[in-house]
Every structure is written in C-alpha cells, then in structure tokens.
Amino acid sequence: MSPLAVGPSPHIRQDLNIRGVMYAVVIALIPAAIGGVYFFGIRALFIMILASVAAIATEAICQKATRRAITISDGSALITGILLAFNLPPGVPYWLPIVGAVFAIAIAKIPFGGLGYNPLNPALAGRAFLLASWPVYMTAAWTAPSRGTLSGMNAITTATPLGVFKVARQILINPGAGADEMSRANSYLAELYSSASLKNLFFGNVGGCIGETSVILLLIGAAYLLIRGIICWRIPVSYIGTVALLTWMLGGKGLFHGYPLFHVLSGGLVLGAFFMATDMVTSPVTPKGKIVFGIGCGILTTVIRLYGGYPEGVSYSILIMNITVPLIDRYTRPRKLGEVGSS
C-alpha cells in the first residue's frame, strides 16, 4: 500500500476545473465562429487564428521571460484571442489582430499577475487599444456579409445597422434638420425596424464585427454555458434588460417611442452580454453584484449608443464597469445566515 495521503477536507471535489471552464467557453464560441466564416469568408478564420496564436504565444513568452509556470494550456489565452477576433471588423489588415492580442496579454493580463488577477477583460482592452490607435481600420473596415448588405437593408448600404441608426437619430434630434432630411431619416428607421431587417440581425446577415452579428448562433453557445452552469443569467439578463428598457424609453422621439428589439439584436450586445460581461475574472462574484454590474453595463451602452460619439458602446461599457468590480463586490456582500440588520 502506498503511503496515505493526508490533505485538508473536503476529500472529494467536483470534476470541473479551470480548463473545463475555459474549454466550455471555447466550445460555446464555436457556433458564432463558424457563423463569422460563413458570413465574412475565410478572412474571418485567418483573423481568428492569428489573434489566438498571437495571444497564446505572447502568454508563453511572457511567462517564460518572467520565469513563471507556463499555463497556456488552460485555455484562457485562446479565449482572449477568439474574443478579440470576434470584436474586429472583418476587413482589418492581418497584423492588426496580432498587435491587439499582444497588447491584450502582455499589457492587460500578465503584468497584473495573469489569469484571475487582471482587472480588465483582456480581449476588450486589446480592442480598445486598437480602436484608439487605428480608428480608421476599427471603424471603417467593414465588409458586407456574402449574402447581404452591410446594413441588412436596401435603402442604405454603406454603414452597419447601428451606424445607420446613429445617422438617422442625429438628423431627428437636430432641430435644424430639413423636412425631407427628416423624412429620409424616418424611412431609414422604418426599414431598420422592419421584420426583414430584424431577421437579418437575428441570423447575422448584416455587417459588423466578426463574431457579433449572429444573435441565434451566439445564443446557442450561451445556452450551452447556462445549462452547464458555467455562467449564470444575472449579468446577461440585467444587461440586455436594461438596454431594452432604456432604449425603449429614450431611443425615439419623445419618451417610450424607442424600438428596443432593434437595439437588443444589433451590434455587439448579445456577444458582450453573454460572453464578455460574464467574464468571471472581471465581473463581480456576488449574486447582487452581478445584477448591479449588468445594469451598469446596460446604462452605459445605451448612453453611448444614443448620445455618444460612437455608434456602439458595448466594449467601453464593459471595460468601464470592470473597473468598478471591487467596489461592487464590497457593497453587495450577501447577508450572512444569522446576520441581523442590513441586508
């Protein structure tokens, strides 16, 4: 008989480990990845591969250089690579995903202590860096899906749906806009909100970042994570719910004339709400905190979309909320069993 192991209780553990969590997320991203290639061609695949390989290689090099254990097999760098690629327009030059991935790992993750210690979602930090450094590529390198138009509509084909919305909205809230300008804007919105357009948004047949366009494919992956218990409903539901509520209230002319369904389906909201805001490391651990976090993301996203300079605000909203996580966790501690007073 081998010597008996003495270790602390509990002596049995659930099977799920770090790798299990990470590879579940990778699996959940596969449908949308396939969708990205289907809609935007083989280029999308190359971008995903480049970002992933660069992320993994950067992690290995950084860890080797700092003499830490090399943990690239845990799958977290792979997720960062895929998510970064998901957040890039399909037309970016091939070096861009590599630069973004290097930044994500070497600047936003490793210096803080690696997995578990990074305050910001590395993929989003990488994306923000690219957006700040090469705004033209990041905001104009769109390509139309192979079987549709960039906007998912016919009247206008030079912008993504949220881009069209932004232009139309700016005309409508501008008191000096002329009558035919107004009616053109209104007709754009009417087409954006039409069932044909919503259908394109739902299935992903519109322009946008590589992994964000197909709501249905993202939801399939999200359902897998929810069923496996890897993520919970709190952040995505409070996030998307807040965006729906606020865009309905504020997204149109006068209160409660917005069109929430359009906002929920368009842009990176579904990708962000289910796959990036739920990033464990950079979101709260407490149940209440998760809801606060989701609501915060939702408010910021709506504000940027309706009033900000960019058509889309998911990435920045999540990044900003990432910073507040320690605070949220501190103030949303659960009430202990038997604790009296404040809840």
Next chain:
Amino acid sequence: MAKTFKGGVHPPEAKVTAELAISGIELPERVIIPLSQHTGAPSVPIVKVGEKVLVGTKIAEADGFISVPVHASVSGEVKAISDYPHPLGRAMPAIEIESDGKNEWIDLSDWHDLTDASPDRIRQAVRGAGIVGLGGAAFPTHVKLSPPEGKSIDTVILNGAECEPYLTADHRLMLEHPDEILEGLRVIMRVLGARRGCIGIERNKPDAIQKMNEALGGENAIEVLDLKVKYPQGAEKQLIKAITGREVPCGGLPMDVGCLVQNVGTAYAIYEALKFGKPLVERVLTVSGCAAKRSGNFLVRIGTTFAHVVDKAGGMTEDCAKVIMGGPMMGIAQHTLGVPVVKGTSGIVLLSEAEISLEEPGPCLRCGACVDHCPMRLVPNEIARLVEKGHVKAAESYGLMDCMECGVCAYVCPSKINHVHLIKVGKSEVIARRKKESKKEG
C-alpha cells in the same frame, strides 16, 4: 416541497451500504481509549496500569462541566496510559486495555429505568454514561441538556439528515431502532420542556421516513419532516433554518432561537443509558469508500483501531489513497490506521486514488461558485485570499468565524483552492489572538 436551506451542493450520494443491516465485528485484542474524545477538557484517568476492568468500568473521570467520563469497552487489563495516535491529528493521552476475550460487562441487573426520572437525574445519568454528540462534533450531551437560565427551548430537532456521502450509520439506526430513538427524543423534550419535536430526514431515505412515521403513530408533538437531499442539510444551523425558518444569529447557538439539535444516534445512546444503564462503549459506524473491499455498517467498540475495523470488515484495496474518519466532505484524513475509533467516529471511508483530487490549487477565477453555494452565505474566495495574504483581521470582517468548514466552497471550486484549510489556519490565528487579549485584560 421538501424543506431545505439556501446554498449547498449535491455530491454523489454513494450510500452503497444503506441496505446492509448493522452487524457486530469480532472484538479486538486491545483497545486504545483516548482521554479526549469530546469537545472540552480531557478526562482524567482513575485506573492504574495493571488494573482489571470490565466492559463499562469507568476508567477516566470528567474534568469540569464541559467534559464527560470514559469507560472501558472491553474486559481485561489496563496495559498503559500514554500518548497514542489520535484521529484528530497529533498523538494524545489514551488508556490501552488488553482484552481478556471474555467480554464481561459490569453488573447492570439492578439498574432502575430512568427514562421517567427527574430532569436533573437524567442529566446526571447521561453525563455519567459518557454521552457526547455522535454526529461528529462530540459535544457533551448533558451540557446541551442544561441551557442556562433564561434560555428556553421549544423545539428539539433530531438530525437524521446524514448528508455526507457514503455514511449510512444513522440511516440504519432509524430503520432498526426507531422506537428507541423516539423514546430518546421524548426524554430530551421532557428534560428541556420543549413542546415540539422534529426528526429531519433527507428524502433519499424514504424507508427511514416511513419507519419513523410508523413508530410515531399519531403522536402530535413529534413530527417527521422530509428534507431535500442536499449537503450540508444536516448542519445545525441549516437544519434549524430548514425546519423552523429561524436563523441562529452569527456567533450564537441554537438555543438562542429556542432550538436544540441532536443526532439520532445520540438519542439512541441516551435511551440505552437511561433504560439499561449502559455507558457509551460502542457505536455504529459505516465502513465504505471505493477502496473498501467490503462495505457495511458495524457496531464497534470505542478504542478499536481503524486497522482492526477495516480488516474485519473485509480489508482495503491496493489503490486506497486516503483514509477518512467521518465523511468525505468534513472528515479528517488519517496518516495511519493505528488510530482508534472514538465516540465521534461516524464512519471510516476509504477513498481510492480516482476519488480524491490531487490537482494543485490554481488562481481564483472569481467564478462565484463558492459564493453561490456557501450555506452560510459568506464570500469564501475573499476570505481564503485574505487569510493567505495574512490579512486575518480583514478575513474576520468577511465572516471567517462564521464559517462552519463544511467544504462546499472547495468542493465546487474549479481552481481547487483549499478554502477550508486556509480558513482553519485563519481561525486558529484569531483564537490565539483572542486568548492573548483576554489574558491581557484578565
């Protein structure tokens, strides 16, 4: 809906011995009876080396109120009084008795049934029999039966949840001795003047629920309640919350909310002590685990070594990696089979290599699983992190001392962090500090 609490987990139940009746095992040639088998001051030996003892002879006397006497569990001769391996860790003083193989008992023929005696007489007899909580914590039972002035107890809960995987000793007791358990419960209720009695049993033991109900007949004051199958359903505070809806205040005791919890095995021991004058010299325990060649429920004399029990039960397989006293969630790993069965030994679980996790702890992913599942609703990841960094005071403000060490957090943690270990380290630091502080003041 079955009653339950918030949080917890459902590990594999592995109750493979549920169908196996309690059986005796061959008496050992020697027993090692530790002087410290209960929470509180160790007992003081009152026999000398070479002295002859019978089964039931008192061999050590209680030292103070929170302490109980200890009795010989075999007849024979006291061989030594010295330090022996103890299942709680380091070596501790114990009395070794060599059996004469005759199994001669002390004379109990003129014992008067005390089940109807006065509360004080009952407390005295329960203490005299050396009875402690048999669920594992081993707190002296007479202390629990003596609430301080001003605390009244209206509800007595018998714990038949047995929520640890593998263990079935309580389950078997309920099936085989329901009337005795009930009688024990009635005595406890009477001593405390409690109006309500409950027996909480997890739903995975429908036969026990049925048996207890049958034994109960139509008695109004006592109820059998089925509980959701969830670990740690049998933890005191969780059980009270599930059954009465009351929350034991942080740092408080069940009596603060008018409750008392006793294990079903303890109720049985109380009954036997009062009815027949039988001291606590043996207990039922489960031998199980993937590395046990034969599993079962056995009536074992206190002081029998694990080696003897395991051997007589059928032995262990080659790949036995861990020997646990108690269940796999809260039990204590043993480095030797030379340790004796003590009053709090509810089981001996032999875990195979495949069952135990040897994965090194990784970084906390902040997944929140431990927070979601903690039955005390703490933030285990933060507490563990703070203790690890040496910030014990901060950990205290996060509820370090409210943790009951149930292990749920570590069980669910994908990073395999040893929360319970860290928490124990933190707690002992706090206790040491508090001792120092109170010394300074006093």
